[in-house]
Structure formats: structure tokens, C-alpha cells
Amino acid sequence: MRYELHDGRILTWSLEAHVTTHCNLRCVQCCPLSPHLPTWAMEPAALGEDLRRLARVLQPGIFKLTGGEPFLHPDLPSVLDAVRASGISEQVSITTNGFLAQSAPDAVYERLDRMTLSVYTSAPLPERSIARITERCERHGVLLTVKRIDAFQKLTPDAPLATEAEVRTVHARCWMKARCHMVYRGHFYTCTRPPHVATVLGPQHPEMPALAEVDGLSLDGPELLARMLTYLEREEPLASCRYCLGGSGPWEPHAQLPRALV
Numbered sequence: 462m463r464y465e466l467h468d469g470r471i472l473t474w475s476l477e478a479h480v481t482t483h484c485n486l487r488c489v490q491c492c493p494l495s496p497h498l499p500t501w502a503m504e505p506a507a508l509g510e511d512l513r514r515l516a517r518v519l520q521p522g523i524f525k526l527t528g529g530e531p532f533l534h535p536d537l538p539s540v541l542d543a544v545r546a547s548g549i550s551e552q553v554s555i556t557t558n559g560f561l562a563q564s565a566p567d568a569v570y571e572r573l574d575r576m577t578l579s580v581y582t583s584a585p586l587p588e589r590s591i592a593r594i595t596e597r598c599e600r601h602g603v604l605l606t607v608k609r610i611d612a613f614q615k616l617t618p619d620a621p622l623a624t625e626a627e628v629r630t631v632h633a634r635c636w637m638k639a640r641c642h643m644v645y646r647g648h649f650y651t652c653t654r655p656p657h658v659a660t661v662l663g664p665q666h667p668e669m670p671a672l673a674e675v676d677g678l679s680l681d682g683p684e685l686l687a688r689m690l691t692y693l694e695r696e697e698p699l700a701s702c703r704y705c706l707g708g709s710g711p712w713e714p715h716a717q718l719p720r721a722l723v
């Protein structure tokens with residue numbers, strides 16, 4: 462994959478930050494593995510510092526606040542101010558399951574350009590809540606996209622992929638490596654999986670390398686633009702791909718994890 466530069470910055474599709482890792486739902490095959498992660502909220506100043514460094518070398522078409530459930534963050538206006546101040550992208554979006562969005566303060570809506578509302582058949586958001594969110598987005602000029610989701614694609618294999626050929630095939634077919642770039646705790650990742658797979662699956666797999674380190678690009682150090690281009694244009698799979706199905710997994714009906722199994 463090749464990337465173009467504009468004014469010394471690499472043009473990318475999007476960049477996201479998981480501003481919380483926990484969630485108020487427990488979706489099976491949650492991409493960031495939220496139901497299995499401890500409660501955690503991003504420090505706005507830390508995110509701002511990471512984004513200031515990234516803004517010198519990256520120009521994503523949109524910046525997305527995701528999670529976990531981002532509306533569980535205790536101070537979203539400060540997070541959004543840090544994002545704006547960094548100049549990382551002109552478009553700032555939030556992705557939510559909606560259960561807390563309807564009652565969020567105006568200060569959040571005032572700072573957003575877009576909202577993506579994921580409505581799951583396994584935990585349906587009431588229509589009156591969708592109507593309330595729609596009304597608030599219209600009032601604040603936020604472009605709302607409602608995605609109704611009745612199926613999920615299996616992302617975590619039952620066991621690590623056995624052969625190098627399987628790992629290479631999964632990586633080659635994976636659309637997320639271009640569409641789901643993430644900044645997380647001082648590192649840039651080409652997809653959202655490495656740090657969370659390490660936390661959740663690491664204890665079961667002693668052979669697993671430190672994925673958060675080996676699969677990420679540190680924002681510290683010189684030559685960030687050159688290092689970023691090399692990282693983005695690599696053809697080698699990540700170490701994380703051995704523990705992931707990318708876009709190759711089977712589709713299954715959407716479901717929630719029973720609390721006792723988590």
C-alpha cells in the first residue's frame with residue numbers, strides 16, 4: 462500500500478483514539494475487546510500531546526473518538542478541546558452505542574462535526590432515544606449516521622493461526638489496516654488490535670511478543686515522518702495478525718456476552 466503526502470503530511474483515511482476502554486454493552490467479538498478490559502479513561506493532555514506530534518506528519522480525513530463507549534469518559538469536552546487544539550483533522554467524529562449520548566451535555570455536541578450511532582439488534586436503543594439524539598444533532602449541526610447492525614464478523618480466532626501462510630493471507634485481506642489507524646498511549650497503530658489483544662490474550666499465550674511495543678510506532682524520537690511512511694507501507698504482517706482474523710472471519714448474528722462468562 463502506498464500513501465501520498467500533502468504539505469509534508471501523509472494523507473490517511475482516518476485516525477481514531479479509544480478514549481475509554483470499557484463499555485456499557487458486552488458485544489460478542491467486540492473489535493477492541495472492551496468487555497474483557499479494565500475501566501480506563503484517556504487523559505486529555507496526554508492525547509493532545511500525542512496528536513500534536515502526529516499532526517506534524519499525518520493528515521487524516523477524519524478523527525474519531527471511539528472506545529469502549531466514549532460517552533463513559535468523565536470529561537469529553539476537554540478531550541475534544543485537546544483534539545481541536547492539535548490540528549490533527551478538520552473533521553471530528555464520535556462513535557457511540559447511544560445509550561448515554563442522548564443525555565450528554567451540550568458542550569459535547571457543540572464540539573463535534575459528526576456522530577456515528579451504532580444500533581445493535583442484540584441491545585436495541587429505543588426509537589425515542591434515537592429521535593432525541595437526532596434532534597440534538599440537528600440543533601448543533603452535527604452530521605448523524607445511524608448504523609443498524611444485526612451481525613458481526615468473527616475477529617478473534619479460537620486458537621492462534623497455525624502457519625505463516627495463514628497469517629499472511631489474513632493480513633493481505635484485512636481492510637482495517639488502512640481504515641482503522643489508532644493512536645494509543647504514545648504509539649501509532651495501523652489497526653486497533655495490538656494493545657488490546659496483548660492485554661486480553663497475552664496471559665493465555667506465553668509465546669506472544671509484547672504486541673503493544675512490537676506492532677506500534679513510537680511517537681518519541683527523530684524522523685517520525687520517515688518512520689511513519691515505512692511503517693504504513695510495510696507488507697509484512699503484524700505479530701498481532703496471528704491472533705486475529707481481520708476481515709476474513711465468518712459472519713454471525715449479533716449477540717451480547719452473558720455476564721457470567723466474562
Ligand code: SF4
Nearest residue numbers: 484486488491529558
Ligand atoms: S458497543 Fe462497541 S465498544 Fe461496546 S461492546 Fe459493543 S462493539 Fe464493543
Ligand code: SF4
Nearest residue numbers: 635652701702705707
Ligand atoms: S491484527 Fe492484522 S489482521 Fe487483525 S486487524 Fe490488525 S492488521 Fe488486520
